[in-house]
Structures are given as C-alpha cells and as structure tokens.
Amino acid sequence: MKENIFIFKILLPITICFILINIVKIPFSFYPLSFGLIIGLANWNIYKYKLFLGVLLSIFVSYLAFFIAYFSFTITGKMFSFMKGDSGSVLGIVISTYIIAPLLVFTFYKFVFKIINSKITIFIIIASISILVLMFYFLFSVELIHESLDLYTIWQMIMILALQLIIYQSKIFKPIKK
Numbered sequence: 492m493k494e495n496i497f498i499f500k501i502l503l504p505i506t507i508c509f510i511l512i513n514i515v516k517i518p519f520s521f522y523p524l525s526f527g528l529i530i531g532l533a534n535w536n537i538y539k540y541k542l543f544l545g546v547l548l549s550i551f552v553s554y555l556a557f558f559i560a561y562f563s564f565t566i567t568g569k570m571f572s573f574m575k576g577d578s579g580s581v582l583g584i585v586i587s588t589y590i591i592a593p594l595l596v597f598t599f600y601k602f603v604f605k606i607i608n609s610k611i612t613i614f615i616i617i618a619s620i621s622i623l624v625l626m627f628y629f630l631f632s633v634e635l636i637h638e639s640l641d642l643y644t645i646w647q648m649i650m651i652l653a654l655q656l657i658i659y660q661s662k663i664f665k666p667i668k669k
Contacts, residue, residue, distance in 0.1 A: 497662055501655040504533040505648050512644045519643065526647055527553030530600070534658055537604050545603060552599040560592035567591075581631070588646070589623040596650055597657070604658055611660045619653035 511517050511525050531549030538545030564587040571579035597616050600606065626645060656663065 497659055500533065501652065501659065501663075504529045504651045504655060507533075508647050508651055509644065512647065522643060522647065523553040523557040524550060526651070527551070529651060530654055531603075533655070534604060537658055539603065539605055548603045549600075552603055553596075556592060556595035556599050559595055560587050563587045563591050585624060585627055588642075589627055590620055592646075593620050593623060593650060593653075596654070600654060606657055607661060609660065611664055612657050615653050615656050615660075619649055623649055 507529050508525065511529075512522070517525055527550035528546070530553070531546040535542055535545070538548075540548065564583055567586045568580055568583035571582045573579065574582065593616070606612065623646060626649075627642060630642065
C-alpha cells in the first residue's frame, strides 16, 4: 500500500502538469507559475521552511530558473553564431533550455526542499538532462513537434518526474540498496 502512495505522489504532479498545459491550455508565460505551484503543493511536507514560505519559494525558484535560462539564450546564441544556417541558434536553444535550465532548477530547488545529495541524485540529473537533449534532437530531426504535446510540456513533465524522484529517493530506492 505504501508503494502505491509513493507512486501516486510521483505521478500526480505529472498528470496535473499535463492537464494544465494541454487541456486547460495555460499560456506559455504561466508555465513557471504552474511548475512552481505543482512542485510546491505536491511536496508540501518536505520544505526546509514553513508551508506558505515554501510554496512562495518554489514559485520564485521556478521563475528565477526560467528567466535566467531564457536570457542565457542570448549568450549561447551569440557563442554559436559562427555556425552555418540555423545550427548556432538550435545549439543555443538546446544548451539554454535543455542543459542550463534543468541545472538551474535542480540547483535552486535544493534551497526549497530537503534534498539528499547522493549518487542517485547525480544519476537522475544526468539521466533527465540526457533524455531532454535526446528528446529534442529526435523530435526536431524527424519534425514530430506537435501543438498538443510540445517540447515545453515534455520538459516540464520530465523535470517534475526527476524532482519527485530526487525528493523521494530515500523512500523509493531504499529496497534496491539492500
């Protein structure tokens, strides 16, 4: 029964994210707000601080990571502008959106939640960033990008899953260690 509760705690935020973005169709500018609220409210008992402050910090951290990654594109885009065609811009987007942004999210959320630094944490971070980059490359190269399941929806779902796995790693992966 306890395993079902943890599976529910991990999958519920992903489901809510999908519903908000694809069914309710919230605008792109509200993605950081929805991300911060979903992570914040789904993990209300794991804050380093009080509940209200924790939710506010979760929203703030989400927006902070979003804007830093968004503005980092100007730097990465210029760094790779020497490349022919749109290759420099695409590489800038990949680095800003799928490497810098996740690293910022993982780093900043350490200030909000009680996150254990372990090999599992590092593995989840590397795996999620790798999946994001490969997913972008695959969908971009075969032109499967579609309105109903855009890259940012997938980005949020992967990042929510990764954060949930990191937050609950001691309860999820405990049986594996024995």
